[in-house]
Amino acid sequence: MNANLSPLDRLRIERLVWSLDQQLYDLPRASRISTRREVRTNLTDAAREVGVSQAIRNVGSSRELAEGYLTARFGDGPRHSWLAAGVFLMTAMLLTTSFLTEIVLAYARGVSDADPHATGTFSYDGLRYFQTQVTYTFTDGSETHVGGSFGIATWVLLLVGTIFVGRLWRAIPAFRQR
Template structure:
Protein backbone atom coordinates (compact mmCIF):
# COMPACT_ATOMS: atom_id res chain seq x y z
CA UNK A 1 0.00 0.00 0.00
CA UNK A 2 1.39 3.36 -0.98
CA UNK A 3 1.12 6.32 1.36
CA UNK A 4 0.92 9.93 0.36
CA UNK A 5 3.79 12.03 1.63
CA UNK A 6 2.44 15.50 2.40
CA UNK A 7 4.35 18.64 3.35
CA UNK A 8 4.20 17.84 7.08
CA UNK A 9 5.76 14.44 6.42
CA UNK A 10 8.49 16.10 4.34
CA UNK A 11 9.21 18.48 7.22
CA UNK A 12 9.50 15.57 9.64
CA UNK A 13 11.91 13.85 7.24
CA UNK A 14 13.96 17.06 6.84
CA UNK A 15 14.16 17.45 10.59
CA UNK A 16 15.61 13.95 10.93
CA UNK A 17 18.04 14.52 8.01
CA UNK A 18 19.33 17.82 9.42
CA UNK A 19 19.54 16.33 12.89
CA UNK A 20 21.74 13.62 11.39
CA UNK A 21 23.88 16.23 9.65
CA UNK A 22 24.58 17.98 12.95
CA UNK A 23 26.24 14.80 14.23
CA UNK A 24 28.31 14.18 11.08
CA UNK A 25 30.67 17.18 11.22
CA UNK A 26 33.69 14.88 11.45
CA UNK A 27 33.02 13.72 7.88
CA UNK A 28 34.29 15.74 4.92
CA UNK A 29 31.77 18.27 3.58
CA UNK A 30 31.11 16.48 0.29
CA UNK A 31 30.51 13.21 2.08
CA UNK A 32 28.10 14.87 4.53
CA UNK A 33 26.12 16.32 1.63
CA UNK A 34 26.00 12.96 -0.13
CA UNK A 35 24.88 11.26 3.09
CA UNK A 36 22.11 13.83 3.59
CA UNK A 37 20.84 13.31 0.04
CA UNK A 38 20.96 9.54 0.36
CA UNK A 39 19.15 9.44 3.70
CA UNK A 40 16.55 11.96 2.50
CA UNK A 41 15.83 9.93 -0.65
CA UNK A 42 15.64 6.65 1.30
CA UNK A 43 13.33 8.14 3.93
CA UNK A 44 11.00 9.61 1.30
CA UNK A 45 10.84 6.27 -0.48
CA UNK A 46 10.23 4.40 2.79
CA UNK A 47 7.59 6.94 3.82
CA UNK A 48 5.75 6.30 0.57
CA UNK A 49 5.89 2.53 1.22
CA UNK A 50 5.19 2.20 4.95
CA UNK A 51 4.27 5.71 6.12
CA UNK A 52 6.40 8.47 7.55
CA UNK A 53 5.98 7.52 11.20
CA UNK A 54 7.05 3.93 10.58
CA UNK A 55 9.94 4.97 8.30
CA UNK A 56 11.30 7.36 10.94
CA UNK A 57 10.86 4.75 13.67
CA UNK A 58 12.79 2.18 11.65
CA UNK A 59 15.70 4.49 10.89
CA UNK A 60 16.12 5.36 14.58
CA UNK A 61 17.42 8.53 16.16
CA UNK A 62 19.70 10.94 14.34
CA UNK A 63 22.49 10.41 16.85
CA UNK A 64 22.38 6.64 16.54
CA UNK A 65 22.33 6.79 12.74
CA UNK A 66 25.26 9.23 12.78
CA UNK A 67 27.24 6.88 15.05
CA UNK A 68 26.69 4.11 12.52
CA UNK A 69 27.87 6.30 9.62
CA UNK A 70 30.94 7.43 11.57
CA UNK A 71 31.76 3.87 12.63
CA UNK A 72 31.49 2.75 9.00
CA UNK A 73 33.82 5.56 7.92
CA UNK A 74 36.39 5.55 10.72
CA UNK A 75 35.86 2.22 12.46
CA UNK A 76 35.00 1.66 16.10
CA UNK A 77 38.32 2.98 17.39
CA UNK A 78 38.41 6.36 19.16
CA UNK A 79 38.62 9.19 16.64
CA UNK A 80 39.35 12.88 16.47
CA UNK A 81 36.70 15.57 16.86
CA UNK A 82 36.95 18.82 14.94
CA UNK A 83 34.06 20.23 16.96
CA UNK A 84 35.82 19.46 20.25
CA UNK A 85 38.95 21.19 18.99
CA UNK A 86 36.90 24.17 17.79
CA UNK A 87 35.14 24.56 21.14
CA UNK A 88 38.43 24.40 23.02
CA UNK A 89 40.14 26.83 20.64
CA UNK A 90 37.27 29.28 21.08
CA UNK A 91 36.41 28.90 24.76
CA UNK A 92 39.91 28.74 26.29
CA UNK A 93 40.87 32.30 25.22
CA UNK A 94 37.49 33.67 26.29
CA UNK A 95 37.74 32.08 29.71
CA UNK A 96 41.41 32.92 30.18
CA UNK A 97 40.96 36.55 29.12
CA UNK A 98 38.01 36.90 31.51
CA UNK A 99 40.03 35.66 34.48
CA UNK A 100 43.12 37.69 33.57
CA UNK A 101 40.99 40.82 33.21
CA UNK A 102 39.44 40.13 36.61
CA UNK A 103 42.93 39.80 38.12
CA UNK A 104 43.94 43.11 36.51
CA UNK A 105 40.81 44.78 37.87
CA UNK A 106 41.52 43.35 41.32
CA UNK A 107 45.02 44.88 41.36
CA UNK A 108 43.68 48.22 40.15
CA UNK A 109 40.93 48.14 42.78
CA UNK A 110 43.52 47.32 45.43
CA UNK A 111 45.56 50.39 44.53
CA UNK A 112 42.53 52.72 44.45
CA UNK A 113 41.14 51.33 47.72
CA UNK A 114 44.46 52.02 49.44
CA UNK A 115 44.65 55.53 47.96
CA UNK A 116 41.51 56.79 46.18
CA UNK A 117 43.50 59.65 44.62
CA UNK A 118 46.54 57.61 43.63
CA UNK A 119 49.01 59.24 41.29
CA UNK A 120 52.05 57.55 39.82
CA UNK A 121 53.14 54.36 38.12
CA UNK A 122 52.60 50.92 39.60
CA UNK A 123 53.91 47.62 38.25
CA UNK A 124 52.21 44.29 38.69
CA UNK A 125 53.98 41.13 37.59
CA UNK A 126 50.74 39.60 36.27
CA UNK A 127 49.62 36.02 36.71
CA UNK A 128 52.86 34.05 36.63
CA UNK A 129 53.50 32.01 33.47
CA UNK A 130 50.29 33.23 31.83
CA UNK A 131 50.63 36.98 31.59
CA UNK A 132 53.38 39.55 31.10
CA UNK A 133 53.97 42.48 33.45
CA UNK A 134 51.23 45.11 33.64
CA UNK A 135 52.02 48.80 34.12
CA UNK A 136 49.36 51.00 35.73
CA UNK A 137 49.62 54.78 35.35
CA UNK A 138 47.40 56.52 37.88
CA UNK A 139 46.44 60.15 37.74
CA UNK A 140 44.25 61.32 40.61
CA UNK A 141 42.72 57.83 41.03
CA UNK A 142 42.11 57.20 37.32
CA UNK A 143 44.19 54.39 35.84
CA UNK A 144 45.42 53.48 32.40
CA UNK A 145 47.13 50.15 31.79
CA UNK A 146 49.75 48.81 29.48
CA UNK A 147 50.96 45.20 29.17
CA UNK A 148 49.42 41.99 30.38
CA UNK A 149 49.82 40.07 27.13
CA UNK A 150 49.85 36.30 26.97
CA UNK A 151 53.24 34.68 27.45
CA UNK A 152 54.61 32.04 25.05
CA UNK A 153 53.72 29.40 27.65
CA UNK A 154 50.07 30.49 27.44
CA UNK A 155 50.03 30.03 23.65
CA UNK A 156 51.62 26.59 23.99
CA UNK A 157 49.08 25.62 26.67
CA UNK A 158 46.25 26.85 24.41
CA UNK A 159 47.51 24.69 21.55
CA UNK A 160 47.91 21.64 23.81
CA UNK A 161 44.40 22.06 25.22
CA UNK A 162 42.92 22.42 21.72
CA UNK A 163 44.73 19.32 20.43
CA UNK A 164 43.77 17.35 23.53
CA UNK A 165 40.11 18.38 23.46
CA UNK A 166 39.80 17.39 19.80
CA UNK A 167 42.05 14.33 20.10
CA UNK A 168 43.70 15.62 16.92
CA UNK A 169 46.62 13.17 17.15
CA UNK A 170 44.14 10.54 15.91
CA UNK A 171 43.74 12.15 12.49
CA UNK A 172 44.69 9.72 9.79
CA UNK A 173 44.99 10.52 6.15
CA UNK A 174 42.80 8.41 3.94
CA UNK A 175 43.63 7.56 0.41
CA UNK A 176 40.91 8.04 -2.12
CA UNK A 177 40.20 4.96 -4.25
CA UNK A 178 40.86 6.93 -7.45
CA UNK A 179 44.29 8.02 -6.19
CA UNK A 180 45.17 4.45 -5.18
CA UNK A 181 44.40 3.16 -8.69
CA UNK A 182 46.42 5.84 -10.47
Protein backbone atom coordinates in the same frame (compact mmCIF):
# COMPACT_ATOMS: atom_id res chain seq x y z
CA MET B 1 1.27 2.42 -1.41
CA ASN B 2 0.46 5.49 -3.41
CA ALA B 3 3.22 7.19 -5.34
CA ASN B 4 2.62 10.65 -3.91
CA LEU B 5 3.67 11.62 -0.41
CA SER B 6 1.70 14.16 1.56
CA PRO B 7 3.39 17.30 2.89
CA LEU B 8 3.19 15.82 6.40
CA ASP B 9 4.99 12.68 5.22
CA ARG B 10 7.71 14.76 3.60
CA LEU B 11 8.10 16.76 6.83
CA ARG B 12 8.53 13.54 8.82
CA ILE B 13 11.26 12.43 6.42
CA GLU B 14 12.95 15.86 6.58
CA ARG B 15 12.88 15.79 10.38
CA LEU B 16 14.80 12.51 10.40
CA VAL B 17 17.22 13.71 7.72
CA TRP B 18 18.03 16.97 9.52
CA SER B 19 18.26 15.24 12.88
CA LEU B 20 20.81 12.91 11.30
CA ASP B 21 22.68 15.85 9.79
CA GLN B 22 23.05 17.50 13.20
CA GLN B 23 24.83 14.39 14.47
CA LEU B 24 27.23 14.17 11.53
CA TYR B 25 29.14 17.42 12.09
CA ASP B 26 32.42 15.52 12.41
CA LEU B 27 32.14 14.61 8.72
CA PRO B 28 33.34 17.04 6.06
CA ARG B 29 30.64 19.30 4.63
CA ALA B 30 30.48 17.63 1.23
CA SER B 31 30.16 14.20 2.81
CA ARG B 32 27.35 15.42 5.09
CA ILE B 33 25.46 16.86 2.14
CA SER B 34 25.78 13.68 0.10
CA THR B 35 24.71 11.59 3.11
CA ARG B 36 21.66 13.82 3.59
CA ARG B 37 20.69 13.44 -0.05
CA GLU B 38 21.22 9.69 0.01
CA VAL B 39 19.14 9.16 3.15
CA ARG B 40 16.38 11.48 1.90
CA THR B 41 16.19 9.65 -1.45
CA ASN B 42 16.23 6.21 0.18
CA LEU B 43 13.55 7.17 2.71
CA THR B 44 11.34 8.70 0.02
CA ASP B 45 11.62 5.57 -2.13
CA ALA B 46 10.96 3.30 0.85
CA ALA B 47 8.01 5.46 1.95
CA ARG B 48 6.42 5.05 -1.45
CA GLU B 49 6.75 1.27 -1.17
CA VAL B 50 5.91 0.53 2.49
CA GLY B 51 4.64 3.82 3.92
CA VAL B 52 6.40 6.58 5.81
CA SER B 53 5.90 5.14 9.30
CA GLN B 54 7.32 1.77 8.33
CA ALA B 55 10.19 3.31 6.36
CA ILE B 56 11.23 5.45 9.33
CA ARG B 57 10.89 2.47 11.68
CA ASN B 58 13.08 0.39 9.35
CA VAL B 59 15.81 3.06 9.37
CA GLY B 60 15.86 3.26 13.15
CA SER B 61 16.83 6.28 15.18
CA SER B 62 18.90 9.05 13.70
CA ARG B 63 21.48 8.52 16.46
CA GLU B 64 22.04 4.87 15.45
CA LEU B 65 22.19 5.83 11.78
CA ALA B 66 24.69 8.63 12.48
CA GLU B 67 26.84 6.28 14.55
CA GLY B 68 26.88 3.87 11.61
CA TYR B 69 28.03 6.57 9.20
CA LEU B 70 30.69 7.85 11.60
CA THR B 71 31.96 4.34 12.32
CA ALA B 72 32.16 3.63 8.60
CA ARG B 73 34.15 6.81 8.07
CA PHE B 74 36.41 6.88 11.16
CA GLY B 75 36.27 3.33 12.53
CA ASP B 76 35.40 2.15 16.02
CA GLY B 77 36.80 3.76 19.12
CA PRO B 78 37.16 7.31 20.29
CA ARG B 79 36.98 9.99 17.62
CA HIS B 80 37.95 13.61 17.49
CA SER B 81 35.35 16.16 18.52
CA TRP B 82 35.41 19.68 17.15
CA LEU B 83 32.55 20.54 19.48
CA ALA B 84 34.44 19.47 22.62
CA ALA B 85 37.53 21.32 21.42
CA GLY B 86 35.55 24.50 20.75
CA VAL B 87 33.72 24.39 24.08
CA PHE B 88 36.99 23.85 25.93
CA LEU B 89 38.75 26.67 24.08
CA MET B 90 35.96 29.19 24.63
CA THR B 91 35.58 28.26 28.31
CA ALA B 92 39.32 28.28 28.94
CA MET B 93 39.69 31.66 27.19
CA LEU B 94 36.87 33.12 29.26
CA LEU B 95 38.26 31.85 32.57
CA THR B 96 41.87 32.74 31.75
CA THR B 97 40.96 36.24 30.61
CA SER B 98 38.89 36.74 33.74
CA PHE B 99 41.69 35.51 36.01
CA LEU B 100 44.43 37.59 34.36
CA THR B 101 42.21 40.70 34.30
CA GLU B 102 41.59 40.32 38.02
CA ILE B 103 45.34 40.19 38.60
CA VAL B 104 45.84 43.42 36.63
CA LEU B 105 43.00 45.19 38.44
CA ALA B 106 44.16 43.94 41.86
CA TYR B 107 47.57 45.59 41.37
CA ALA B 108 45.86 48.86 40.43
CA ARG B 109 43.60 48.63 43.51
CA GLY B 110 46.66 47.98 45.66
CA VAL B 111 48.35 51.15 44.43
CA SER B 112 45.12 53.15 44.89
CA ASP B 113 44.63 51.80 48.41
CA ALA B 114 48.20 52.65 49.35
CA ASP B 115 47.89 56.22 48.02
CA PRO B 116 44.39 57.37 46.97
CA HIS B 117 45.88 60.38 45.15
CA ALA B 118 48.75 58.53 43.46
CA THR B 119 50.44 60.16 40.50
CA GLY B 120 53.09 58.50 38.38
CA THR B 121 53.90 55.44 36.35
CA PHE B 122 54.08 51.98 37.86
CA SER B 123 54.77 48.64 36.25
CA TYR B 124 53.97 45.07 37.12
CA ASP B 125 55.73 42.19 35.39
CA GLY B 126 52.62 40.02 35.38
CA LEU B 127 52.73 36.28 35.79
CA ARG B 128 56.00 35.40 34.12
CA TYR B 129 55.47 33.58 30.79
CA PHE B 130 51.67 33.68 31.22
CA GLN B 131 51.06 37.42 31.08
CA THR B 132 52.86 40.38 29.56
CA GLN B 133 54.09 43.35 31.57
CA VAL B 134 51.49 45.88 32.66
CA THR B 135 52.24 49.62 32.84
CA TYR B 136 49.93 51.71 35.02
CA THR B 137 49.66 55.48 34.74
CA PHE B 138 48.10 57.21 37.75
CA THR B 139 47.01 60.84 37.68
CA ASP B 140 45.68 62.09 41.01
CA GLY B 141 44.25 58.65 41.84
CA SER B 142 42.70 57.82 38.44
CA GLU B 143 44.34 54.95 36.65
CA THR B 144 44.89 53.69 33.12
CA HIS B 145 46.88 50.65 32.20
CA VAL B 146 48.44 49.04 29.15
CA GLY B 147 49.52 45.41 28.81
CA GLY B 148 48.62 42.27 30.68
CA SER B 149 47.74 40.21 27.62
CA PHE B 150 48.35 36.48 27.24
CA GLY B 151 51.96 35.37 27.29
CA ILE B 152 53.43 32.55 25.22
CA ALA B 153 52.82 29.90 27.92
CA THR B 154 49.13 30.78 28.07
CA TRP B 155 48.73 30.37 24.32
CA VAL B 156 50.65 27.08 24.36
CA LEU B 157 48.52 25.70 27.21
CA LEU B 158 45.31 26.74 25.44
CA LEU B 159 46.45 25.07 22.21
CA VAL B 160 47.62 21.86 23.90
CA GLY B 161 44.47 21.70 26.04
CA THR B 162 42.22 22.17 23.01
CA ILE B 163 44.00 19.43 21.07
CA PHE B 164 43.93 17.11 24.07
CA VAL B 165 40.27 17.65 25.04
CA GLY B 166 39.01 17.45 21.45
CA ARG B 167 41.35 14.54 20.57
CA LEU B 168 42.12 16.51 17.42
CA TRP B 169 45.10 14.34 16.47
CA ARG B 170 42.50 11.75 15.47
CA ALA B 171 41.25 14.12 12.75
CA ILE B 172 44.53 13.68 10.88
CA PRO B 173 44.12 10.72 8.52
CA ALA B 174 47.69 9.49 9.07
CA PHE B 175 47.01 9.04 12.81
CA ARG B 176 43.67 7.29 12.37
CA GLN B 177 43.58 3.53 12.73
CA ARG B 178 42.26 1.84 9.65
